Amino acid sequence: MSLRATRAEIDIPNLYSNLAFFRGRLSPGVRLCLAVKGNAYGHGLVGLSLWAQPRVDTFAVATVDEAAALRSGGIHKPILLLSPHSREEIPRILALDLEPFVSHNDFLADYQHAAEKHGRSLRLHLKVDTGMNRAGVWYDEALPLARQIANGKSLELFGLCTHFASAYASDMIARADTENQLRRFQAILRQLHREGISVPCVHAANSAATLHYPAAHFDMVRIGIGAYGYCDGTGELRPVLSLKTKIGLIKRVPSGAKVSYGGTWQAKRDSVLALLPIGYADGYSRQLSNRGQVWLDGALYPVVGRVCMDQTMIDVSDHPHPATLSEKDVQLIGPEPNAEFIAEQTGTISYEVLTSIGQRVPRIYLE
Structure with a gap:
């Protein structure tokens, strides 16, 4: 495994x-x-x-x-x-x-x-x-x-x-x-x-x-x-796939700091960021740059900066205990946020969101 x-x-x-x-x-x-x-x-x-x-x-x-x-x-x-x-x-x-x-x-x-x-x-x-x-x-x-x-x-x-x-x-x-x-x-x-x-x-x-x-x-x-788990007109179906990763690094940046390629996101305050070891080569769309959200400890946190080939940054400044988040699980697709929500953010459909998940992402079957 x-x-x-x-x-x-x-x-x-x-x-x-x-x-x-x-x-x-x-x-x-x-x-x-x-x-x-x-x-x-x-x-x-x-x-x-x-x-x-x-x-x-x-x-x-x-x-x-x-x-x-x-x-x-x-x-x-x-x-x-x-x-x-x-x-x-x-x-x-x-x-x-x-x-x-x-x-x-x-x-x-x-x-x-x-x-x-x-x-x-x-x-x-x-x-x-x-x-x-x-x-x-x-x-x-x-x-x-x-x-x-x-x-x-x-x-x-x-x-x-x-x-x-x-x-x-x-x-x-x-x-x-x-x-x-x-x-x-x-x-x-x-x-x-x-x-x-x-x-x-x-x-x-x-x-x-x-x-x-x-x-x-x-x-x-x-x-x-x-x-x-996806089909219009029913609330009884359950998403089968959850795309997850673990926080790889906690990083503090000062107000005004620009993040990721091109500096497309700039901190408006002293911020705490978390680095996720996942990117568009894994099927997490680059279109989610500065607009995606991930599920962490029961709440959604925003993607900041451009999604890279292998890494993505999120802003965890509003987490009550950001210093404790190293190696914490983060959910990028699942019940929250589900593939239809991701599709709306990226202008596509749930089918493409799911089938785009890369071959290098291991599939783990849970009973």
């Missing part, structure tokens, strides 16, 4: 609570897929997945390399490959027993050849674009591709899926867009049924849609940010 003062603590009871919360929204038999792409949203790809494996039915990744790490790390459950991949990766997809999303017919012959070489069929999930206008075959062109896959030798049309663009938003326009996407997707399902094409696993809902659009649950839901 790493002895570094800076670490990300992963609260497994909170993870299980969040998964149970979503599971409780589902009808019996509806499967729960956990998205662990992006290093499990910053929580540690293999470590988090091993803890989650008994509580979920399927995992989802963005890259073949992510899937390979899961397989070598002990994950044996089905793995969806969400994002486009190269032709050269198809043999690994078969070897790792992955289920790729398909948006076109360019690779069908290659899939078939690789499947025949491995002596088994390959499960494919047809991705339908119902309005996201990103990956996926356009909804009114999906039926011919579905037929081609269903009739393909050594290929199985195992899944039909789409992705909602605005399910997280509650305004009338966003709701209308989501409902329109859902109607288009349901129309494709009816077409397949009329053609006698059976699809064992129909899935559309992300975290927000699972909460707000029960009609989109189908056979499986794909949970991402909600599992990690």
